[in-house]
Amino acid sequence: xxxxxxxxxxxxxxxxxxxxxxxxxxxxxxxxxxxxxxxxxxxxxxxxxxxxxxxxxxxxxxxxxxxxxxxxxxxxxxxxxxxxxxxxxxxxxxxxxxxxxxxxxxxxxxxxxxxxxxxxxxxxxxxxxxxxxxxxxxxxxxxxxxxxxxxxxxxxxxxxxxxxxxxxxxxxxxxxxxxxxxxxxxxxxxxxxxxxxxxxxxxxxxxxxxxxxxxxxxxxxxxxxxxxxxxxxxxxxxxxxxxxxxxxxxxxxxxxxxxxxxxxxxxxxxxxxxxxxxxxxxxxxxxxxxxxxxxxxxxxxxxxxxxxxxxxxxxxxxxxxxxxxxxxxxxxxxxxxxxxxxxxxxxxx
Numbered sequence: 001x002x003x004x005x006x007x008x009x010x011x012x013x014x015x016x017x018x019x020x021x022x023x024x025x026x027x028x029x030x031x032x033x034x035x036x037x038x039x040x041x042x043x044x045x046x047x048x049x050x051x052x053x054x055x056x057x058x059x060x061x062x063x064x065x066x067x068x069x070x071x072x073x074x075x076x077x078x079x080x081x082x083x084x085x086x087x088x089x090x091x092x093x094x095x096x097x098x099x100x101x102x103x104x105x106x107x108x109x110x111x112x113x114x115x116x117x118x119x120x121x122x123x124x125x126x127x128x129x130x131x132x133x134x135x136x137x138x139x140x141x142x143x144x145x146x147x148x149x150x151x152x153x154x155x156x157x158x159x160x161x162x163x164x165x166x167x168x169x170x171x172x173x174x175x176x177x178x179x180x181x182x183x184x185x186x187x188x189x190x191x192x193x194x195x196x197x198x199x200x201x202x203x204x205x206x207x208x209x210x211x212x213x214x215x216x217x218x219x220x221x222x223x224x225x226x227x228x229x230x231x232x233x234x235x236x237x238x239x240x241x242x243x244x245x246x247x248x249x250x251x252x253x254x255x256x257x258x259x260x261x262x263x264x265x266x267x268x269x270x271x272x273x274x275x276x277x278x279x280x281x282x283x284x285x286x287x288x289x290x291x292x293x294x295x296x297x298x299x300x301x302x303x304x305x306x307x308x309x310x311x312x313x314x315x316x317x318x319x320x321x322x323x324x325x326x327x328x329x330x331x332x333x334x335x336x337x338x339x340x341x342x343x344x345x346x347x348x349x
Contacts, residue, residue, distance in 0.1 A: 015252065019252055026252070030252075042313065049084060159195065180192060243275050247278050250262060250283055
């Protein structure tokens with residue numbers, strides 16, 4: 001097994017040199033690094049649930065949930081806690097080990113926090129890892145989520161700092177970095193990555209990965225998304241990403257962040273089985289599982305498992321303690337009380 005040091009001092013020139021490697025050399029290096037830290041035949045499986053859909057005030061050019069774009073998306077209020085727990089139970093039964101909850105907010109309001117923390121506690125008691133993406137956080141909100149038991153907080157950087165202004169103008173790159181810092185200080189793990197195919201150049205992909213790899217601690221989860229082009233958004237007519245360029249980004253992420261889970265994320269609906277297999281070889285070892293990623297399609301769950309079987313891949317296991325009957329009863333009691341609060345919340349708008 002090769003010794004792969006964890007670095008936080010990557011230069012832009014070093015990252016660009018990785019992108020410039022012959023494709024086969026790059027994949028060989030990435031697979032070697034991957035095997036030094038992970039079982040190459042296991043992939044971590046997560047499920048993503050949109051707990052509040054649409055009407056986001058941000059202007060992210062790729063996002064159908066922005067209220068600035070007419071994408072035909074039906075807006076939905078914050079889900080009731082009990083409904084979220086039922087979704088999590090179904091995800092666990094389907095083989096997911098992590099349940100991710102996303103809300104289309106610039107940042108959560110104070111009135112929302114009791115509900116999202118109740119969701120965290122309820123999902124956690126099912127034995128699943130928990131992840132949320134709620135937008136920007138204040139210090140006290142990060143602490144509330146950590147105290148509720150949230151394992152991961154997702155907050156993507158999207159692209160390089162230099163290209164960021166071409167994609168988003170309603171929040172700054174520094175805003176995003178500050179939220180990641182608050183999450184880390186509160187004791188939670190970080191899920192942070194970006195999107196390939198937004199019109200960026202290779203130097204921007206290098207800049208994104210350099211920023212992530214040079215954080216004081218690498219994100220434990222690094223989602224690499226391929227742009228899903230949605231009619232009505234400014235990026236709807238962008239040219240398709242070259243599959244080899246996308247795989248290169250996966251491979252460079254694996255080399256730079258050896259111990260992180262690199263997630264093959266949005267855009268899998270448009271990927272062939274062969275492209276996904278190549279992504280796994282390049283070091284991707286996490287996927288979102290299920291029919292939908294927030295508001296865009298995702299390969300059907302049984303299709304994912306069929307591909308896993310063909311490749312000899314197994315879902316990564318997570319050891320958890322079993323919930324006692326008393327704990328189950330307490331959870332049901334708390335959910336019943338929460339349902340009453342939910343009705344009041346939704347009636348109040």
